[in-house]
Amino acid sequence: MGIYQTSTKTRQALIDATGQLAAEKGFNAISTRAIAQLADENIGSIHYHFGGKDKLFEAVILSVATRWLENPLEDALTGIDILTAAGQAQAIRLIVSRDISLLFDKEVPSWHNRVIFQVMQYPNPLQNTFRAIVLERENEVICRLFKTIDPAMDDETAELHFLLLLTPLIFHADYQNIILQKLGQTEYSPQYLQRLVDTCVTQTLLFFNLPTSANETSHDSE
Amino acid sequence: MGIYQTSTKTRQALIDATGQLAAEKGFNAISTRAIAQLADENIGSIHYHFGGKDKLFEAVILSVATRWLENPLEDALTGIDILTAAGQAQAIRLIVSRDISLLFDKEVPSWHNRVIFQVMQYPNPLQNTFRAIVLERENEVICRLFKTIDPAMDDETAELHFLLLLTPLIFHADYQNIILQKLGQTEYSPQYLQRLVDTCVTQTLLFFNLPTSANETSHDSE
């Protein structure tokens, strides 16, 4: 009939192997033969199931993008009154927590993050689509929040604060290998991630004179 | 006798072309023929002058690393008394300013930054050397500073603050294309970079209760 069970299994094996290899060496450095070997599938299956190497890559990228599409930032912020200082503080904390959850969910293959940032970095057909999905939407919501906090803020400044808030998270995802090597660990501990969230959030709240009390472990610098 | 003038010119042309292409497509995606064509040199010259593609890549990486080796962070901090709060604040500001200068110096080819971050990201023989040059040294100095500010701070927390302080700068260098595209500009304006420095520094100073007065444009969030 339409599709046999073995088909979806083969497709997934090829996608996983591709993501794994791409995370390790970069999309530009891997061959269809290496992919097929790691997936324990025949190289011809790439052509049969995806139509070629490029299409396989698109499928990999799409499988990552789907997860972000299914978890829009707006959903995480429903019910927050961003017109009050307390609500604004809570929104900032929720944004950071939500991104940490998405980036470092242990259920998700570790190659997802590397795929994201490679697509962002190098020209490819899906780049704009992907940026729109993963970045633009988040960017827009957060910039609007900053402009609510300070109505006099211009676009460029809002962008700047967007970047300042999220780049620590992004860097922890993009350069996970280096950081973990430096920390002498194999994965971020929940405590470390919690501290990352707290510190990011606190720095931003302090900058905007927003209340830091909420549900945070007290911060004391001496 | 040893070396003719044309030789250094050819070598430099090949290094520049390689850096330019690598920045655009990634080291793994460029061929010796493409390099030679962009450099307007013969492909055989790569073998003659460098001994092969890999050695050429090493020369490119080394040409970038040299610049960081020649500008150690320690030099920027001489004469600062990091035992006083004012000195600590000044040190943090100097660190950030110095990195911004190195990363966004208009005299330096724009491919330098992309080379740095590709070497950091993907396994290669010079990776550890490079990390030691560009990251470790900076890391050590800054972590020591944080531990001076708060003697009770543990290593992991110091690392965290190191990352929080510098990742915005690093991200602005690593993802320069995306950010500039979003800002609708072709290069960061001095004003934007200054604001980036000020905000990064202020956030950190506020977090550690250090004086923000120094030589900074006053910060007021409403």
Add this chain to the structure above:
DNA sequence: TATAAATTTAGTCGACCGACTAGATTTGGT
């Protein structure tokens, strides 16, 4: 179990890769 469709397999194809070389050309000190 018989069967047609779906899938897997092994192998071929031309294109391009990096490495290398022998010979032509240029350089710079004399």
Add this chain to the structure above:
DNA sequence: ACCAAATCTAGTCGGTCGACTAAATTTATA
């Protein structure tokens, strides 16, 4: 101007790449 050393050039080589195919095999149904 001469010439030996340095450099440049065009081209060959074996190897790997992605695309593709025809035949073998497996699957799900009747």
